[in-house]
Amino acid sequence: MEPSAEYLRSLFLPMDTPARVASVVGLAFGLLVLRYFLGVGLARLLARGRGLTASRRQLRSELLWSIAASAALAGLVAAGVQAYESGWTLLYFEVAERGWGYLAASFGIVLLVHETYYYWVHRLLHLDLFYRLLHRHHHQFVTPGPWAAFSFHPLEAAVSHAVLPALLLLIPLHPAVICAYLLWMAVSGAVNHLGAELYPSVADGRSWASRFARAAVGRTFIGATHHSQHHRLYRYNYGLALTLWDRVAGTQHPEFDADFDAASRGPVSGPTPDVQTSPSQIAASASMSE
Numbered sequence: 001m002e003p004s005a006e007y008l009r010s011l012f013l014p015m016d017t018p019a020r021v022a023s024v025v026g027l028a029f030g031l032l033v034l035r036y037f038l039g040v041g042l043a044r045l046l047a048r049g050r051g052l053t054a055s056r057r058q059l060r061s062e063l064l065w066s067i068a069a070s071a072a073l074a075g076l077v078a079a080g081v082q083a084y085e086s087g088w089t090l091l092y093f094e095v096a097e098r099g100w101g102y103l104a105a106s107f108g109i110v111l112l113v114h115e116t117y118y119y120w121v122h123r124l125l126h127l128d129l130f131y132r133l134l135h136r137h138h139h140q141f142v143t144p145g146p147w148a149a150f151s152f153h154p155l156e157a158a159v160s161h162a163v164l165p166a167l168l169l170l171i172p173l174h175p176a177v178i179c180a181y182l183l184w185m186a187v188s189g190a191v192n193h194l195g196a197e198l199y200p201s202v203a204d205g206r207s208w209a210s211r212f213a214r215a216a217v218g219r220t221f222i223g224a225t226h227h228s229q230h231h232r233l234y235r236y237n238y239g240l241a242l243t244l245w246d247r248v249a250g251t252q253h254p255e256f257d258a259d260f261d262a263a264s265r266g267p268v269s270g271p272t273p274d275v276q277t278s279p280s281q282i283a284a285s286a287s288m289s290e
């Protein structure tokens with residue numbers, strides 16, 4: 001007999017025993033690790049062999065931190081499931097209830113809210129205390145690889161994504177939007193850390209219209225050039241997937257546009273991979289170059 005949705009649901013919910021809590025966390029963890037591999041795989045496929053190759057040590061470190069961060073994110077998913085069980089969320093399951101327009105708009109809202117939240121959390125994470133406690137793990141390598149997509153201390157991962165389960169309580173969301181956003185984050189995170197610029201620059205387009213459209217994509221969404229400048233120079237480019245807040249708050253690297261055009265056909269410029277950094281080291285090298 002084919003198991004019904006209700007039967008499957010009863011295996012995990014309600015989360016009233018340690019075993020059921022562990023089942024929900026375990027299932028979420030498995031799916032989050034799967035999306036991480038999918039995101040990296042897709043980014044590498046799109047890069048078609050371009051990008052820097054990391055050492056075994058770097059690869060292992062980025063992989064382990066990303067898996068540890070996925071465990072923390074699984075805890076957030078379980079919190080969201082519990083909130084749903086308690087009747088606190090505005091989740092809805094029929095697209096027709098609010099229409100396709102709302103479905104698309106709600107994805108945009110999640111993207112913008114998380115972008116805004118992440119940008120300011122990231123600025124705080126670069127304060128010396130939080131950097132040393134948490135964020136230095138993400139900056140372990142000056143030239144990260146795509147496997148660094150979720151290479152965060154688990155506590156940092158939980159804090160920087162806490163706004164997502166909170167959104168479930170504030171705006172009506174369809175589960176498909178949440179799944180699509182989680183997948184988008186995985187691809188975007190891998191693309192940011194790829195070491196090769198995937199987004200086309202203005203120089204790639206033929207007609208004026210295509211040049212404008214291509215440049216608008218490349219300058220709106222954060223790619224490898226943008227995030228590589230963050231890893232190299234530490235005090236620019238704090239955005240997650242959009243350049244929006246770096247432009248508004250004046251933290252975008254002044255050479256971004258020029259570097260982006262130069263990198264659109266090759267690897268992003270940067271020092272040798274596998275270099276350890278700290279804020280004081282970077283501050284010292286920045287003041288030497290000024």
Ligand SMILES: [Zn+2]
Pocket residue numbers: 122126135138139230
């Ligand atoms: Zn950072």
